[in-house]
Amino acid sequence: MEDLGFADVARELLLVAPGDFVAERTARQRAVRKDDRALAAAIGKLRKPAPAAWVVDLLAHDGALDDAVDLGPSLRKAQADADPNAIRALRRQRAEVVEALTQAGADLASDAGHTVTPAVLDQVRSTIEAAMADPHAGAAVTSGLLVAPLESVGFDTVDLDGSLADPDAVPDAWSGSGAPPIPIAEARGARKATRASRPAKRGGPEPEPERESDADPEPTRDPAADRKAARQAETAARTESRDADAALDAAEADLEQAEERRAEFRRALEQVEADIARLEAARDEAEAASDRARELLAAAQQHRRDLGR
Structure with a gap:
């Protein structure tokens, strides 16, 4: 090898x-x-990849993800420049690329004899989007060493913990350019806040207090707290997923040991069967020799009787 x-x-x-x-x-x-x-x-010790990670690794092996990841810097620059036209155009392009790659991944999986579910394809989409949003995630996804799907949450960096089979082989996943990630989910709350903060047109009627309350039913809502709660929920879900992966790995290890023991028993049985066949052959040969000896003895006795007549 x-x-x-x-x-x-x-x-x-x-x-x-x-x-x-x-x-x-x-x-x-x-x-x-x-x-x-x-x-x-x-x-x-190599973990069995999650189905979505396997599909992404198929795409990485074909080099299909390189162009998608290359869109990331353009998106981040448009975000930094606050260029709405460029952002809209790039987001539209991103959506088209993600959908095309997801379908390509489904086709590759089907060619490999494994049909993936819509839920798995959703994880494939999220992983590709994370790779476009965060340069570290982009390095992880294109490495071909992914064992768990990824997800980008708002402006937070993508959590890569436990996502790679060999983290040391992908240094850029941990020490990339340091560029801040871009949000995949649109910040609707931020846009609403921006609209709410615009001054009323001059000459217009003064807003009534109750109308202002109706327009903003949750004035004390804290977006930072919401993001923190979302991160905590995601961390808990990721912990549960890792625990499930560990249990699955343990079950697979037990299965491997059972298969090895079964193979040993089968080899022992084959050896016993070979010994039995050899002994049966020896027995048959001994019986044949005994028959020949009896025939010779009978012939000799008959010859002696003939001489005595």
């Missing part, structure tokens, strides 16, 4: 269809165990 590092082996394994991943990982681990036990141990 070609001498590959862990990141290269991981990239190959992460392209394997989910149903075949565990068996292929075990086969690769056994293939290198004799020559490189450290690499074998690393392969054994």
